[in-house]
Amino acid sequence: MNESKTDVNGETILQDLGNTLHRYRAGLISDGQAAKETSILNAMLRAYDIADLQKKVEAMEHVIGARK
Numbered sequence: 001m002n003e004s005k006t007d008v009n010g011e012t013i014l015q016d017l018g019n020t021l022h023r024y025r026a027g028l029i030s031d032g033q034a035a036k037e038t039s040i041l042n043a044m045l046r047a048y049d050i051a052d053l054q055k056k057v058e059a060m061e062h063v064i065g066a067r068k
Contacts (some may be wrong), residue, residue, distance in 0.1 A: 010052070013045045 016023065024034040 008044070008048070010048050013041055013048060016039050039040065044045075 020029070020034055020037045020041065023029045024031075029037070
């Protein structure tokens with residue numbers, strides 16, 4: 001998994017998903033480990049997407065509010 005000190009974002013989560021797939025296909029991790037990692041990463045991706053969407057909605061609300 002991407003364990004660097006960089007910000008977690010959609011791109012880094014997708015990279016981690018790809019890394020999990022690569023390690024699974026190479027036989028480096030078990031079915032169970034791959035499933036656990038994938039489940040966690042999918043939850044993180046959904047949470048990131050929701051947070052990102054919320055920021056966009058708030059920005060649009062701010063623009064609309066300023067126009068009134």
